[in-house]
Amino acid sequence: MKLNVKVQRYNFCTNRQNQFLELEEKNNLKKLHLLMEFKI
Structure with a gap:
């Protein structure tokens, strides 16, 4: 159960990143x- 929450959090963080x-x-x-554009 805890692992699942960690994975979700990790996925959320990577998505945000x-x-x-x-x-x-x-x-x-x-x-x-x-x-x-400026150079041209």
Whole structure:
């Protein structure tokens, strides 16, 4: 039972992390895009 809860928590944490990473990537892509436009 305890193990199951730990696994759920771990999955929740990794999901949150993945969402955060995706957001970071999107932000970086936006910045890159802006930089490219600015340079041209």
